[in-house]
């Protein structure tokens with residue numbers, strides 16, 4: 731690929747992500763969307779995509795975040811699976827939104843049901859491989875988050891990443907409690923958090939923890955206009971790096987005036 735072609739591919743990807751941020755109803759901090767795209771790009775160089783590929787989202791709603799993930803999967807024609815109880819929206823709406831943003835939704839498969847009734851074999855059968863990315867954003871309770879993280883542990887490939895939404899949302903203490911309980915539990919000997927960005931906590935397997943942890947500075951340098959990057963420079967290294975469940979993590983805070991893209995129905 732020539733430099734011009736690489737730039738063109740990058741531009742198309744950026745346009746799709748901007749579309750999801752602006753046009754799809756749901757909840758997503760802009761900075762988390764760009765961090766996700768950055769991490770998924772780094773992943774393609776550090777994970778064997780013939781063994782570990784595709785993504786799962788627990789709790790899709792209308793596909794705002796799943797659309798960003800789907801964009802990142804398109805380059806290598808990877809599959810995405812979405813689980814939701816679909817009581818407030820339909821699977822058709824979800825597929826339609828992913829298609830509007832990405833031009834197609836051929837490799838998206840949706841399943842209706844409570845994630846607490848799912849088992850790991852069914853997910854692996856549906857995906858065909860161990861996923862490289864999982865978004866945990868379904869039931870915002872201790873039990874829901876603990877359950878979805880346990881499933882994630884069972885299915886995630888080495889070098890895979892789990893993003894737990896609303897980890898630092900004061901309105902959802904059960905999410906924080908569930909994630910911390912899981913990460914500290916004896917069930918979990920494999921997953922470590924490495925960065926929190928706005929509302930999301932990003933976790934990976936022990937095997938790739940250092941790779942992703944060390945890439946965060948690069949993300950901030952490459953994205954100086956993001957609110958988290960600007961705020962990061964106003965804080966000391968010891969403020970920006972904290973310990974969580976025995977792991978060092980980067981804390982990318984969101985600040986007053988950060989761009990929270992919440993689009994309501996009809997707006």
Ligand SMILES: C[S@@+](CC[C@H](N)C(=O)[O-])C[C@H]1O[C@@H](n2cnc3c(N)ncnc32)[C@H](O)[C@@H]1O
Nearest residue numbers: 756757789790791794795814815844845868869
């Ligand atoms: C906060 S929304 C997800 C937002 C979405 N990830 C986005 O990017 O806009 C939570 C979703 O989880 C679904 N949900 C809630 N409890 C669930 C459960 N036990 N199993 C599966 N889905 C669930 C809801 O129907 C809702 O669509």
